[in-house]
Amino acid sequence: MLSDRSARLGEGVGDLSRNVRSRTRREILDAASGLFAVAGFKGTSLQDIAAEVGCSKATLLYHFDGKDAILVEMLAPAVGAFGVLDRQLAGLADDTVQLAAVKGYVDLVLSFRREVTVLHGDIPGLLRHPALADVQGMVDRLLDALASRSPDPSAQVTALMVLGAIPIVCMKPVAMNDDELRDVLVRSAAGALNARGA
Amino acid sequence: MLSDRSARLGEGVGDLSRNVRSRTRREILDAASGLFAVAGFKGTSLQDIAAEVGCSKATLLYHFDGKDAILVEMLAPAVGAFGVLDRQLAGLADDTVQLAAVKGYVDLVLSFRREVTVLHGDIPGLLRHPALADVQGMVDRLLDALASRSPDPSAQVTALMVLGAIPIVCMKPVAMNDDELRDVLVRSAAGALNARGA
DNA sequence: ACAAAAACTGACCGATCGGTCAAATGCTGT
DNA sequence: ACAGCATTTGACCGATCGGTCAGTTTTTGT
CATH class of the missing domain: 1.10.357 (Tetracycline Repressor; domain 2)
Known part of the structure; x- marks a missing residue:
């Protein structure tokens, strides 16, 4: 429940990297908010979000420190x-x-x-x-x-x-x-x- | 919570049996409704209900056809x-x-x-x-x-x-x-x- | 071109979920 | 006392949960 990687990384990287990263994060947040809204937080699994985004569950947890972190940032x-x-x-x-x-x-x-x-x-x-x-x-x-x-x-x-x-x-x-x-x-x-x- | 089950021995057999059964069912429904109200349906497990009632999880499923049935009957x-x-x-x-x-x-x-x-x-x-x-x-x-x-x-x-x-x-x-x-x-x-x- | 960093993933983990089942226990009518 | 039924339970099952990790692919800076 501490800060995710975006706080530690991305300091000296290029603009494209930051854009790609932030875009993926935004896609995840969009997909998650949509699913949370219709099925609830507990009713939505990381698998569901990953399927909606089109990535793997591990990718979600690379960008966010956990399911709770997605919710909080959203x-x-x-x-x-x-x-x-x-x-x-x-x-x-x-x-x-x-x-x-x-x-x-x-x-x-x-x-x-x-x-x-x-x-x-x-x-x-x-x-x-x-x-x-x-x-x-x-x-x-x-x-x-x-x-x-x-x-x-x-x-x-x-x-x-x-x-x-x-x-x-x-x-x-x-x-x-x-x-x-x-x-x-x-x-x-x-x-x-x-x-x-x- | 089921301690005084042997009371009222003079009652008719069918009535007593039915009363015991219906009372256990009612206790389950009461415990379940209380937990559902504070933690939500998905947020409450059969274990939680069983612990609140003071019985085993299997007992719940002996009295009800499933978690959904508890909710529906409640x-x-x-x-x-x-x-x-x-x-x-x-x-x-x-x-x-x-x-x-x-x-x-x-x-x-x-x-x-x-x-x-x-x-x-x-x-x-x-x-x-x-x-x-x-x-x-x-x-x-x-x-x-x-x-x-x-x-x-x-x-x-x-x-x-x-x-x-x-x-x-x-x-x-x-x-x-x-x-x-x-x-x-x-x-x-x-x-x-x-x-x-x- | 090339090494380093970032991004991503499949495989796997322990925990917990709802649910099943055979065996044990308690209770009833005779 | 005993047979029969109702009730309870621990052990167990497959599925799914959130999360970890080693390793691979992609992108980046030089």
Whole structure:
């Protein structure tokens, strides 16, 4: 679970080498994310990924330190963006944080559909992973923001609902462009959050 | 966990035999559902279940035809109740079906939290199971009902959101009794559904 | 052209998976 | 007491899992 070879090697090599290497790595990550999304992390074997990429299983483990490393590196951009959102929301006041959380969360999910699908597909198993440990805290703070940082249990339940409502659009394909979809998601989520008090 | 098997000697022979058998089966199903809920179906081995029950792996396979059979029988009551809801909604008019769908779905989820958690934890893998094939159709019809049977894509997206919003309360324990929780869920879901058009 | 480095692979490993089976054990009715 | 049935179990099976390694092919710098 330590750093893979790309960190140690590839320092003094030529551009072509780096391109070939990074391209293979990207192909592996693409194939893996697709398979993880439809069959889950545990439901996808290294053999499956190797067959999809068109290489041997050993090649995967030459480029990555293990199956977990593939998963972690695949989720890295999404986790990073989630961290940015987390820090943004931390600086907002209680009366403005809710709408910002909804919009930011919707944007995040729509920007990383595949990653969200993978994460959503095996929440208990993956959030237990050490490399994804901080995600749990970010989720908790996002929930708090969605509830306007209110201690009211009903507000927290509604926040929980919004948390679960957005990622599901990653599963079923929908006949809408992303701008319209984003609008519907934000408006409906806001409707749910407002309905609690009304 | 099977220590008090010899109690109630005065009972009828057939009844006792059947009770012992059905109780062991129930213990297996309870242990399995708990493990499935926290680790997922694929993430739970027969060894894990056997250890939790306190018996051998072979005993599980004496009572059930296989790991899948445990899963199917565990989900059977929930699937049956879902079927009842499905038939109820089928007889409702387009302008009354939405609220009934919300209430019925919320009740269903709250009545079968564990089963919903298990199903929700491995949707793609489990809905592919032959014994759960009809669930997919029921989900589609529930989505249609939640959208008031409207072909409007935005209505269908909101229905999808409600579908995903409810089961998440099964994951995180919440400090509310079921009546209050049911009320919040129904009201917030209705808020999301109404916000679309407003 | 050629040695070194990088990329790749087949063969193999221990562990674990779901599942089978014959034998052992406990319980029941007579 | 005894025959018969239900229940339980350890030993075992083939398949597959993630992962390792020695060796081969391809690419690179000179």
